[in-house]
Amino acid sequence: MSEAVIRATGLWTPPHSISNEELVAAYNAYAERYNGEHADEIARGELEALTPSSAEFIEKASGIKSRFVVDKDGVLDITRMMPNIPERSNDEPAILAEIGAHAARDALERAGKTPADVDGIIVAASNMQRAYPAVAIEVQQLLGMEHGFGFDMNVACSSATFGMQAAADMIAAGNARAILVVSPEITSGHLNWRDRDSHFIFGDVATAVLLERAELGDGGWRIIGSRLKTQFSNNIRNNFGFLNRTERATGDNRPLQNGSPKDDRLFVQEGRKVFKEVVPMVSDMIREHMDDLGLEPDQMRRVWLHQANINMNLMIAKKVFGREAGGEDAPTILDEYANTSSAGSIIAFHKHSDDLKSGDKGVICSFGAGYSAGTVFVEKL
Numbered sequence: 001m002s003e004a005v006i007r008a009t010g011l012w013t014p015p016h017s018i019s020n021e022e023l024v025a026a027y028n029a030y031a032e033r034y035n036g037e038h039a040d041e042i043a044r045g046e047l048e049a050l051t052p053s054s055a056e057f058i059e060k061a062s063g064i065k066s067r068f069v070v071d072k073d074g075v076l077d078i079t080r081m082m083p084n085i086p087e088r089s090n091d092e093p094a095i096l097a098e099i100g101a102h103a104a105r106d107a108l109e110r111a112g113k114t115p116a117d118v119d120g121i122i123v124a125a126s127n128m129q130r131a132y133p134a135v136a137i138e139v140q141q142l143l144g145m146e147h148g149f150g151f152d153m154n155v156a157c158s159s160a161t162f163g164m165q166a167a168a169d170m171i172a173a174g175n176a177r178a179i180l181v182v183s184p185e186i187t188s189g190h191l192n193w194r195d196r197d198s199h200f201i202f203g204d205v206a207t208a209v210l211l212e213r214a215e216l217g218d219g220g221w222r223i224i225g226s227r228l229k230t231q232f233s234n235n236i237r238n239n240f241g242f243l244n245r246t247e248r249a250t251g252d253n254r255p256l257q258n259g260s261p262k263d264d265r266l267f268v269q270e271g272r273k274v275f276k277e278v279v280p281m282v283s284d285m286i287r288e289h290m291d292d293l294g295l296e297p298d299q300m301r302r303v304w305l306h307q308a309n310i311n312m313n314l315m316i317a318k319k320v321f322g323r324e325a326g327g328e329d330a331p332t333i334l335d336e337y338a339n340t341s342s343a344g345s346i347i348a349f350h351k352h353s354d355d356l357k358s359g360d361k362g363v364i365c366s367f368g369a370g371y372s373a374g375t376v377f378v379e380k381l
């Protein structure tokens with residue numbers, strides 16, 4: 001059995017950022033227009049009037065101040081309220097593959113490696129651009145690899161940690177020398193920008209993690225242990241799928257995504273329930289895994305947590321460290337990036353791990369829809 005190490009991580013950040021103030025101004029203009037257009041139905045009690053969103057609420061409830069998106073104009077255009085990503089021909093790279101390849105190249109460069117050193121690409125993200133060919137195979141082609149394999153996998157917010165465990169297991173079994181786990185997240189495409197409860201939550205990004213057989217290089221992070229968990233919950237859903245059109249009765253030609261403020265073909269959640277249920281689930285999971293690895297709280301240098309809500313993260317970190325925890329213990333990137341689904345804990349690790357010394361230990365931890373959670377304990381080499 002060969003040990004797998006994390007050799008490097010990579011990050012691609014979109015060029016456009018939307019502040020809470022810009023987002024709320026667009027939503028409130030949309031809500032005013034909606035209420036005007038539906039004044040009669042609202043007066044008759046057939047429709048509920050939309051209430052304004054607020055930048056203060058967003059920052060206080062979640063810690064989010066802004067988010068990056070692949071297209072800003074389309075999201076803020078109140079007659080559209082979704083990114084404008086024009087269709088590409090079959091001969092052009094898919095946008096998901098393109099941004100994933102950017103992050104993958106960044107990881108390779110930081111590790112001093114080339115695509116020739118890599119045997120596998122796992123695209124692990126919360127939504128794939130299409131059913132086939134796999135986005136991962138396109139990333140493989142974009143990197144110029146004429147060998148190896150690629151496949152896609154989806155465990156929503158936990159896709160990256162699940163992908164890392166799969167990669168580490170394949171490396172340990174001798175099936176690959178190195179594998180890139182790539183998480184391109186265009187969450188702006190499946191977020192309902194007309195829904196006040198969730199319009200502020202997500203942002204776009206791409207990350208990559210290069211895992212490699214330990215003896216093939218120097219530096220990086222040893223994986224001390226990884227663990228995956230899923231437990232069914234209806235509190236976070238996206239019902240978009242290939243069978244949607246078959247669910248319609250003959251003659252029912254309503255559009256699949258009708259863009260209404262509550263559209264279940266897009267992301268929906270019971271945020272408060274998620275908060276209450278996931279905090280203990282994840283805290284217990286990390287503490288149990290620490291016990292099994294023989295790690296005491298004071299041996300933990302840092303936790304790189306899924307980036308959904310700053311208050312959630314501070315509560316989880318407090319349970320892990322057994323004391324009040326702050327940004328040094330549990331770094332935050334969601335203020336700038338918002339929730340980037342599977343990429344969040346990887347961005348936190350990417351941006352806030354260079355200062356750790358050889359022997360320092362921490363955990364990369366994802367959690368979210370499913371419910372799903374993954375812990376990857378690491379030690380700096």
Ligand code: CO8
Binds near residue numbers: 269
């Ligand atoms: N502006 C002003 N007021 C608002 C707004 C708004 N935008 N939204 C809600 N309110 C109001 C509500 O109407 C309510 O008012 P009242 O008390 O009068 O009824 C009040 O604020 C409180 O509402 P909530 O209870 O909903 O608000 P919370 O305090 O719970 O905060 C959060 C909402 C921030 C969503 C919080 O619940 C949270 O962060 N929960 C955890 C969420 C979480 O971890 N989710 C996991 C997400 S899943 C994931 O990460 C990946 C999924 C796959 C990717 C999908 C990509 C699209």
